[in-house]
Amino acid sequence: MTIKNKAYIAGIYEHPTRHAPDKSTAQLHAEVAKGALEDAGLTHADVDGYFCAGDAPGGIWQMSDYLGLNKLRHLDSTETGGCSYIIALGHAAEAIAAGKCSVALITLAGKPRTGPMPPRAYGPEIDFEMAYGPTTHNAYGMCAMRHMHDFGTTSEQLAWVKVAASHHAQYNPHAMLRDVVTVEDVVNSPIISDPLHRLDCCVVSDGGGAVIVTTPEIAKSLKRPLVRLTGHGEAQKGPNGGRKLDLTYSAGVWSGPAAFAEAGITPKDIKYASIYDSFTITVVIQLEDLGFCKKGEGGKFVSDGNLISGVGKLPWNTDGGGLCNNHPINRGGMTKIIEAVRQLRGEAHPKVQVPNCDLALVHGTGGLLGVRHAASTAVLERV
Amino acid sequence: MTEAKTQEKKYPAPQGNPETQAFWDAAKQGKFLIKRCTACGEAHYFPRSICPFCFSDKTVWEESAGEGEIYTFSLMRKSATGPYAIGYVKLKEGPAVQTNFVDCDLSALKIGQKVRVVFKPTDGAPLPFFTPVG
Numbered sequence: 001m002t003i004k005n006k007a008y009i010a011g012i013y014e015h016p017t018r019h020a021p022d023k024s025t026a027q028l029h030a031e032v033a034k035g036a037l038e039d040a041g042l043t044h045a046d047v048d049g050y051f052c053a054g055d056a057p058g059g060i061w062q063m064s065d066y067l068g069l070n071k072l073r074h075l076d077s078t079e080t081g082g083c084s085y086i087i088a089l090g091h092a093a094e095a096i097a098a099g100k101c102s103v104a105l106i107t108l109a110g111k112p113r114t115g116p117m118p119p120r121a122y123g124p125e126i127d128f129e130m131a132y133g134p135t136t137h138n139a140y141g142m143c144a145m146r147h148m149h150d151f152g153t154t155s156e157q158l159a160w161v162k163v164a165a166s167h168h169a170q171y172n173p174h175a176m177l178r179d180v181v182t183v184e185d186v187v188n189s190p191i192i193s194d195p196l197h198r199l200d201c202c203v204v205s206d207g208g209g210a211v212i213v214t215t216p217e218i219a220k221s222l223k224r225p226l227v228r229l230t231g232h233g234e235a236q237k238g239p240n241g242g243r244k245l246d247l248t249y250s251a252g253v254w255s256g257p258a259a260f261a262e263a264g265i266t267p268k269d270i271k272y273a274s275i276y277d278s279f280t281i282t283v284v285i286q287l288e289d290l291g292f293c294k295k296g297e298g299g300k301f302v303s304d305g306n307l308i309s310g311v312g313k314l315p316w317n318t319d320g321g322g323l324c325n326n327h328p329i330n331r332g333g334m335t336k337i338i339e340a341v342r343q344l345r346g347e348a349h350p351k352v353q354v355p356n357c358d359l360a361l362v363h364g365t366g367g368l369l370g371v372r373h374a375a376s377t378a379v380l381e382r383v
Numbered sequence: 384m385t386e387a388k389t390q391e392k393k394y395p396a397p398q399g400n401p402e403t404q405a406f407w408d409a410a411k412q413g414k415f416l417i418k419r420c421t422a423c424g425e426a427h428y429f430p431r432s433i434c435p436f437c438f439s440d441k442t443v444w445e446e447s448a449g450e451g452e453i454y455t456f457s458l459m460r461k462s463a464t465g466p467y468a469i470g471y472v473k474l475k476e477g478p479a480v481q482t483n484f485v486d487c488d489l490s491a492l493k494i495g496q497k498v499r500v501v502f503k504p505t506d507g508a509p510l511p512f513f514t515p516v517g
Contacts, residue, residue: 124402124429124431125429126398127397127398127399127403127407127429128428128429128481129429129481130395131394131395131397131483131505131510132467132469132481132482132483133459133462133467133469133483134469134481135459137457137459137461138457138459138469139457139469141457141458141459142455142456142457142469142470142471143455144457145455145456145457145494146454146455146494149455149494190460191460192459192460192461193457193458193459193460193461194456194457194458194460195457196457239471239479239481240435241425241427241428241431241435241436241478242426242427242428242429242474242477242478242479242480243425243427243436243477243478243479245454245471245473245479247454247455247471370455370457371481
């Protein structure tokens with residue numbers, strides 16, 4: 001049993017807003033759902049599968065009722081932080097392959113700039129961790145410190161990730177940060193949590209995005225370019241009872257190979273990669289874990305513009321990514337799917353469009369890389 | 384690098400629960416406990432009743448020497464309560480422990496540095512922290 005070629009991405013929509021004081025969070029979910037359905041050429045009445053995560057106000061039954069999704073045969077609210085939407089992509093394909101739904105809607109939206117973030121949910125670790133103040137910045141900082149210690153990775157190498165994102169963002173009229181930055185700009189910005197500087201961190205934005213996943217038959221009946229899912233993987237990693245703690249790798253070492261194996265390809269075949277850039281270090285570790293380079297060589301891999309479309313070997317996050325473009329409700333997985341589909345359709349900005357882009361990777365992590373997290377990888381193909 | 388000193392700050396009291404109460408009772412005596420599984424022999428942290436490695440219920444409390452070395456850390460400079468250094472200690476007994484480093488010059492911390500446990504008061508049971516040795 002495989003999901004290979006059994007589900008197509010028929011619709012995508014990234015909300016143009018980055019600051020939405022005049023809208024409700026539920027309204028943003030509805031607007032992105034409407035946008036993705038219109039992009040696909042489908043209607044609200046066609047949706048029989050719905051996927052949302054922790055950003056959906058109240059949860060899946062509240063949101064599905066609010067959206068008027070009265071024909072649902074399949075509901076899934078798997079919550080794995082920023083990679084929830086990449087996991088949902090795989091789960092939607094599974095449901096479609098099993099005949100449990102035929103038009104699946106995945107939504108993400110939120111407004112961290114204009115409202116309080118929901119408090120972090122703690123589990124049984126609460127008494128043994130909460131008092132020590134783990135946050136996104138210091139949890140990724142801890143990974144970066146150890147990566148530098150073990151492999152000699154430098155702040156200048158990490159900075160190249162931000163430089164590449166900024167080169168792409170200059171062409172995106174919706175991007176929050178459109179100015180091209182240099183390595184010096186990054187390493188001279190203030191340190192937030194060692195060794196990460198302000199410019200090593202992604203933006204905080206209001207907004208959202210949605211994706212429509214459907215059957216091959218329905219996708220072929222529509223007027224959009226055909227993009228299908230050929231492989232998918234998901235995994236989790238945590239301190240594991242404190243045994244053999246190693247923060248230099250992520251759950252991507254499991255989700256990546258699973259997705260590549262199902263797709264029957266290797267990293268060398270990938271023409272474009274969307275990789276969640278919560279911080280610059282996240283990208284370096286993910287590139288290693290996915291097999292684009294050896295463990296410890298990610299810093300060298302990203303240097304000298306290697307991630308810049310038209311310049312380097314691996315065009316990456318050509319919308320400007322979370323570092324410069326958009327990072328709705330601090331969850332980067334959805335926008336990674338959307339830009340990969342744009343690339344495969346040939347609808348990316350001409351300045352960053354990868355020629356003949358027929359095979360793309362989508363990958364992200366969710367949670368805190370230095371504490372506990374999930375990862376998900378998807379391989380997408382233009383037919 | 385700014386000279387960042389540990390602030391005396393107020394820490395939240397542990398909530399406790401039946402599974403971990405012995406840990407907090409021992410902390411009140413200045414003892415730092417870990418759990419060991421007598422079926423597979425492995426120690427783990429934070430403490431569970433069922434071993435996360437072999438899923439045996441034959442786990443027992445063990446007093447840790449409270450000594451280890453810094454696996455990694457990050458000095459959080461942007462914080463409403465002042466800078467603090469979060470990190471992991473690898474205990475002599477094996478398990479890694481998430482903690483803050485205290486009672487030291489936070490800007491002088493190093494990976495591999497030897498540290499020992501110190502307890503800090505809360506309104507309930509005291510919490511374990513680590514401080515550099517020597």
